[in-house]
Amino acid sequence: MPVTVEPAVSTLGPEPREDIAGSPVSAPAVAAPAQKRARTPSRERTIGTRVTGQPAFVLHSYPYKETSLIVDMLTRDYGRVALIAKGAKRPHSQLRGVLQTFQPLSASWTGKNELRTLTDAEWVGGMLPLEKTALLCGFYLNELLVKLLARDDAHPALFNHYVSTLNQLAHQEPAPIVLRKFERALLKETGVAADLTHCTGTRQKVKAGQVYVVDPERGPRPEQAADTWPRVNGKTLLDMEREDYQDTATQAQSKQLMRFLLAHHLGGAPLNTRQILIDLSQL
Structure with a gap:
């Protein structure tokens, strides 16, 4: 995948009720409870279809x-x-040097359609910065987000996990462990x-010493002879659920499972980026 580096609250009172003779009698007026107006951050406001000062990262961009x-x-x-950055390719555009991947931005845009204007x-x-x-x-994180995360x-x-993951990668923490946590x-x-601590169907607890397969739509179950899905130890599933990847077997099996x-x-x-990383024996 190419990546460019460059409330409705009713104001009506209760409905009229009828007295014994059947004549309508108005219910006593009930004052609506006062509602506090939500306080917006000083650097971020939403006015109609305008958003200002929103924390953001560029995932991907392409010419328009x-x-x-x-x-x-x-x-x-x-x-x-998805935002149109008008004139961003012009040599003197203020946006040209700002719209870089992996850099924290404060973004503002207008519009209410799927494609808005930056x-x-x-x-x-x-x-x-990320290196090597x-x-x-x-780029692998960005490709996952573009392909798996619905718009709007x-x-x-x-978002916070993404920021944390970028920081961990920038500080050269072990990439396989960092990526497994983000994927999960x-x-x-x-x-x-799925919950990796209980078997699908029976809801029995996963046992560390037993071997399982994971149904992508339902969750873990004990392995069967005819299974072609990756087999994983119960310990691996329990480790993944508590984000403990120190065991080398957990690292290897969680990679295949994810x-x-x-x-x-x-x-x-x-x-695309996964294949590159596989070739480099990093993923």
């Missing part, structure tokens, strides 16, 4: 007409959004991750 870009962004409170983007800073293998891992579906916790968090946030689960939820769509 002669001088513009369409930018796929991950935002904290609006999820993944009006401003400012570099926030405070993160180390960490950079490829970053907010996931603040996943992504499947949980999108609602397709590769299988992601392929299922991607519907067979290939991950």
